[in-house]
Amino acid sequence: MRCGRAGRELLFVLSTVVFAVFGPAFVVGFLTLGTFLSVTAIGVPLLAAGLLGARRLGGVQRGLAAALLGERIEEPPPPRDLPGFYGRVQSLLTDPHGWRAVAFYLLQPPQALLQAATVVFTWCWGAVALTHPLQRALGWNQTREGWSIAGYSLEPFPRPFLVSLAGLALLWLAPRAVRLALLPNRLLMRWLLGPHRPAARIRDLEESRALVVDESAAVLRRIERDLHDGAQARMVSLIMQLTLLKETVPEGPARQLAAQAQDTASQAVRELRELVRGLHPPVLDQGLEAALAALADTVPLRTELRVEVPRLRAAVETIAYFCVAELLTNAVRHSGADEARVSAVLDGGLLRVEVEDDGRGGATALPGSGLSGLRERVGAVDGRLLVHSPAGGPTRITVELPANR
Amino acid sequence: MRVVIADDAVILREGLARLLEARGLTVVAAVADAGELKRAVAEHAPDVVVVDIRMPPTHTDEGLRAALELRREHPDVGILLFSQYVETRYVKDLLAESAAGVGYLLKERVADLDDFVDALRRVAGGGTALDPEVLSHLLGGSRGALDGLTPREREVLALMAEGRTNDAIARRFVVSGRAIEKHVANIFAKLGLPPSGDDHRRVLAVLRYLESA
Numbered sequence: 001m002r003c004g005r006a007g008r009e010l011l012f013v014l015s016t017v018v019f020a021v022f023g024p025a026f027v028v029g030f031l032t033l034g035t036f037l038s039v040t041a042i043g044v045p046l047l048a049a050g051l052l053g054a055r056r057l058g059g060v061q062r063g064l065a066a067a068l069l070g071e072r073i074e075e076p077p078p079p080r081d082l083p084g085f086y087g088r089v090q091s092l093l094t095d096p097h098g099w100r101a102v103a104f105y106l107l108q109p110p111q112a113l114l115q116a117a118t119v120v121f122t123w124c125w126g127a128v129a130l131t132h133p134l135q136r137a138l139g140w141n142q143t144r145e146g147w148s149i150a151g152y153s154l155e156p157f158p159r160p161f162l163v164s165l166a167g168l169a170l171l172w173l174a175p176r177a178v179r180l181a182l183l184p185n186r187l188l189m190r191w192l193l194g195p196h197r198p199a200a201r202i203r204d205l206e207e208s209r210a211l212v213v214d215e216s217a218a219v220l221r222r223i224e225r226d227l228h229d230g231a232q233a234r235m236v237s238l239i240m241q242l243t244l245l246k247e248t249v250p251e252g253p254a255r256q257l258a259a260q261a262q263d264t265a266s267q268a269v270r271e272l273r274e275l276v277r278g279l280h281p282p283v284l285d286q287g288l289e290a291a292l293a294a295l296a297d298t299v300p301l302r303t304e305l306r307v308e309v310p311r312l313r314a315a316v317e318t319i320a321y322f323c324v325a326e327l328l329t330n331a332v333r334h335s336g337a338d339e340a341r342v343s344a345v346l347d348g349g350l351l352r353v354e355v356e357d358d359g360r361g362g363a364t365a366l367p368g369s370g371l372s373g374l375r376e377r378v379g380a381v382d383g384r385l386l387v388h389s390p391a392g393g394p395t396r397i398t399v400e401l402p403a404n405r
Numbered sequence: 406m407r408v409v410i411a412d413d414a415v416i417l418r419e420g421l422a423r424l425l426e427a428r429g430l431t432v433v434a435a436v437a438d439a440g441e442l443k444r445a446v447a448e449h450a451p452d453v454v455v456v457d458i459r460m461p462p463t464h465t466d467e468g469l470r471a472a473l474e475l476r477r478e479h480p481d482v483g484i485l486l487f488s489q490y491v492e493t494r495y496v497k498d499l500l501a502e503s504a505a506g507v508g509y510l511l512k513e514r515v516a517d518l519d520d521f522v523d524a525l526r527r528v529a530g531g532g533t534a535l536d537p538e539v540l541s542h543l544l545g546g547s548r549g550a551l552d553g554l555t556p557r558e559r560e561v562l563a564l565m566a567e568g569r570t571n572d573a574i575a576r577r578f579v580v581s582g583r584a585i586e587k588h589v590a591n592i593f594a595k596l597g598l599p600p601s602g603d604d605h606r607r608v609l610a611v612l613r614y615l616e617s618a
Binding site: 225228233234235236237239241259265266269270273282283297298302 | 423427459463465490491492493511515518597
């Protein structure tokens with residue numbers, strides 16, 4: 001068993017030597033060629049192909065490590081799936097695992113050197129030393145004075161057997177030394193050819209956050225529906241019943257009480273309406289265009305509206321809506337603007353919402369301000385909020401939201 | 406007065422029917438969706454319909470769409486939108502065709518039955534009834550806009566609100582049509598209405614008038 005393991009490790013050393021020659025040659029070749037040709041159309045795709053090749057080579061290396069060393073390294077997650085040829089190129093160029101595989105192969109030559117040297121110094125020299133008496137008998141590998149170490153002559157017989165003893169010791173040491181020499185390479189493989197923990201974690205977090213954001217948008221919408229069909233409808237029904245009561249009882253304290261109860265119920269209906277508007281404006285169910293048009297209707301500004309977007313992820317629509325609502329309110333309250341331009345367009349996978357006013361400018365996203373609150377909200381879907389508001393105006397605020405996950 | 410009620414919440418359409426009948430109005434049909442509403446209007450030829458904006462199947466704006474269709478097919482039927490929410494998107498479209506015979510009240514306004522029935526009669530008779538909250542949304546909270554108008558401009562605006570044309574207003578005041586056009590232009594300018602379709606501005610001006618009334 002032990003022999004088998006040592007043999008497999010030796011095989012792995014052999015494979016390392018081969019990979020240490022071809023791996024760096026491959027990646028350096030592709031990367032330099034790709035870099036030099038990056039002034040042309042094929043350079044960058046070539047670079048991407050090199051990264052993909054390094055990734056694949058890493059896969060072979062992982063397979064060898066599993067088969068020969070029992071070192072099972074998890075396969076890194078595939079590059080992001082972006083549409084189109086250039087999407088694929090982009091996803092390969094930004095895939096950390098491709099670059100890590102490149103780094104791994106650039107670090108292979110010293111590893112191979114260490115492993116090969118260890119094999120030579122232990123296995124080879126051990127074998128040579130072990131067979132020293134035999135070699136002596138056959139007259140091989142001899143010096144005129146015979147062997148000596150630090151002035152101690154290994155002659156005459158049976159001293160040559162001391163050399164054999166040393167060889168035995170070396171051979172006993174050999175598998176252990178090789179295993180030790182393989183250790184740095186195993187660590188490198190785990191570190192560079194396995195999944196990059198932070199990257200994988202970031203992906204997981206992005207996915208779970210997207211779920212949470214979508215779920216909360218769906219929950220808010222459900223709450224809005226339930227309120228409309230439930231509590232709000234019942235409140236209105238109550239108001240109707242009290243109206244009927246007022247119709248049937250004679251003028252007097254009972255009718256007054258009914259009227260008071262109606263006031264309370266009406267107040268409750270108004271409060272529910274305001275609450276719903278802050279949670280999920282019902283008009284959003286008709287899409288961003290309808291919702292933004294409704295918003296533009298309600299602000300005392302001349303508003304030019306350009307919305308060219310299909311239906312998007314609910315959470316993105318909601319965030320875009322509340323951003324425009326807040327920005328228009330700011331324009332009315334702080335900027336002294338008369339006119340505002342609101343646009344929402346889809347650019348690639350990015351929803352770009354812009355609110356521009358002709359006010360006095362000077363808006364900043366200081367911590368605690370409305371704008372920084374918006375920035376946090378936008379951040380929930382990895383969006384950006386860009387403020388362009390020189391003193392004297394005009395103010396142009398751009399919100400960019402990834403429209404797809 | 407013959408009324409058709411369309412609301413998907415059974416407690417609300419039955420509650421409203423009872424209230425209206427208590428005031429001697431005839432509820433000829435109480436239906437739950439837009440399709441039934443159109444059939445009921447065709448069958449009963451009511452004076453006015455009370456339409457919930459959110460109805461099945463999508464619960465968004467079915468009532469409004471149905472109202473726009475009714476407007477085209479039965480222009481003589483008054484339409485009172487009846488909603489828990491302020492919805493401005495198609496309301497302007499609805500009003501833009503003609504503010505006459507159109508109303509929009511929030512559901513809690515049934516608390517004052519006198520006012521509610523008045524509004525219903527007004528709409529049935531070709532007048533307007535807009536909820537103050539709907540108006541404030543439509544106008545974006547710009548209040549006091551009428552302060553800058555001269556008394557004559559206010560009179561002109563009041564007549565516009567009743568749905569009269571410039572010519573009709575000119576005959577009423579015994580002045581030239583051009584003079585009225587000038588008043589109307591002044592009204593638009595003073596109310597700060599953006600240059601857009603003339604009809605649209607007219608409606609907005611009327612809405613401002615209604616708000617201040």
